[in-house]
Amino acid sequence: MKVVGLTGGIASGKSTVAKTIQSLNIPLIDCDLLARLVVEPTHACYRKLVKQFGTVILQNQQDGQPLDRYKFGTIIFSDAAQRRIANGIIHPAVRDEILKRLFKYWIRGTSLVVVDVPLLLEGELWRIVSEVIVVYCPPEVQLERIKTRDGLSEEDALARINAQRALIEKVDYADHVIYNTSDLESLNNATLKVMDTIKPSPFWTVLAWFPPFTVLLVGWVIVKRHLKGDPRKTLDSKKKKNDDDHHPKTAEPVSTSSSTPAPPTHAS
Numbered sequence: 490m491k492v493v494g495l496t497g498g499i500a501s502g503k504s505t506v507a508k509t510i511q512s513l514n515i516p517l518i519d520c521d522l523l524a525r526l527v528v529e530p531t532h533a534c535y536r537k538l539v540k541q542f543g544t545v546i547l548q549n550q551q552d553g554q555p556l557d558r559y560k561f562g563t564i565i566f567s568d569a570a571q572r573r574i575a576n577g578i579i580h581p582a583v584r585d586e587i588l589k590r591l592f593k594y595w596i597r598g599t600s601l602v603v604v605d606v607p608l609l610l611e612g613e614l615w616r617i618v619s620e621v622i623v624v625y626c627p628p629e630v631q632l633e634r635i636k637t638r639d640g641l642s643e644e645d646a647l648a649r650i651n652a653q654r655a656l657i658e659k660v661d662y663a664d665h666v667i668y669n670t671s672d673l674e675s676l677n678n679a680t681l682k683v684m685d686t687i688k689p690s691p692f693w694t695v696l697a698w699f700p701p702f703t704v705l706l707v708g709w710v711i712v713k714r715h716l717k718g719d720p721r722k723t724l725d726s727k728k729k730k731n732d733d734d735h736h737p738k739t740a741e742p743v744s745t746s747s748s749t750p751a752p753p754t755h756a757s
């Protein structure tokens with residue numbers, strides 16, 4: 490089974506790309522959905538979050554009520570230390586859910602699974618994906634799309650963008666980049682083109698299902714990723730180089746006046 494990682498930045502177009510991938514009958518694991526699942530009141534994560542942040546993050550500030558997503562978002566997107574704590578509680582639970590689902594797909598003999606993980610390159614999951622797709626759009630476009638889609642203020646939208654690594658820095662690590670700088674039809678076409686190059690052959694699918702070959706292939710993916718290098722180090726060194734070069738547009742937090750390099754208009 491081939492596992493491909495889909496990532497990008499907030500509102501860069503991952504979910505839209507994910508829909509096209511699902512329309513091809515390719516199974517997709519959506520981490521934003523899993524992150525919602527693990528904070529439901531019945532889940533252990535919920536209790537840990539309430540213990541850490543208090544009932545202020547709950548609807549009506551009442552224990553047992555669902556998470557107040559806007560309130561929780563304003564806390565974690567405006568404070569890196571709080572975000573790290575929240576990530577430390579939620580991400581291991583999300584990772585476990587992903588691994589469970591991958592195992593089920595493997596048992597069923599699935600040939601290709603795409604995992605949509607916004608923070609793929611910032612966390613640990615990059616180690617287990619055989620290829621990485623990054624959906625890119627400039628920060629100004631991200632900003633407008635967040636404001637339109639979520640009805641957030643400029644300040645809230647900027648906090649969300651700046652809570653992530655600069656998207657342009659992720660492009661270098663990608664095996665495939667989908668440049669979402671035009672209309673939805675172009676995005677759809679670019680996605681289909683990339684997926685066409687990713688599809689594993691039936692021969693590999695059958696071979697990869699047998700446990701000894703599965704172990705060999707998983708080993709190969711881990712070695713391949715190791716040789717490519719830890720993306721977090723790549724992102725850190727790119728950020729440092731940008732800072733040293735006084736080249737703020739790819740490394741500095743986005744502000745309303747930021748400018749962005751003109752991205753290519755093709756998918757590769």
Ligand SMILES: CC(C)(COP(=O)(O)OP(=O)(O)OC[C@H]1O[C@@H](n2cnc3c(N)ncnc32)[C@H](O)[C@@H]1O)[C@@H](O)C(=O)NCCC(=O)NCCS
Pocket residue numbers: 498499500520521524528557558559561562565572575576579580583606607608649652653
């Ligand atoms: C803060 C929350 C409640 C805001 O919920 P909301 O419904 O407004 O947004 P949603 O969950 O749809 O996320 C939208 C996008 O925000 C970005 N984002 C979410 N959490 C984070 C985070 N911890 N750090 C950086 N970016 C994040 C991602 O690009 C994501 O696709 C929610 O995002 C959350 O629980 N985040 C923590 C869990 C997490 O890290 N999820 C992301 C992948 S596992």
Ligand SMILES: Nc1ncnc2c1ncn2[C@@H]1O[C@H](COP(=O)(O)OP(=O)(O)OP(=O)(O)O)[C@@H](O)[C@H]1O
Pocket residue numbers: 497498499500501502503504505506521607634635638669670671672673676
């Ligand atoms: N090429 C495009 N043209 C017009 N609108 C677009 C385009 N691409 C995406 N959008 C819109 O921008 C918004 C953000 O896209 P989408 O939800 O796919 O991003 P995302 O990366 O999944 O976001 P998040 O990280 O918040 O989950 C959506 O409302 C979507 O319909």
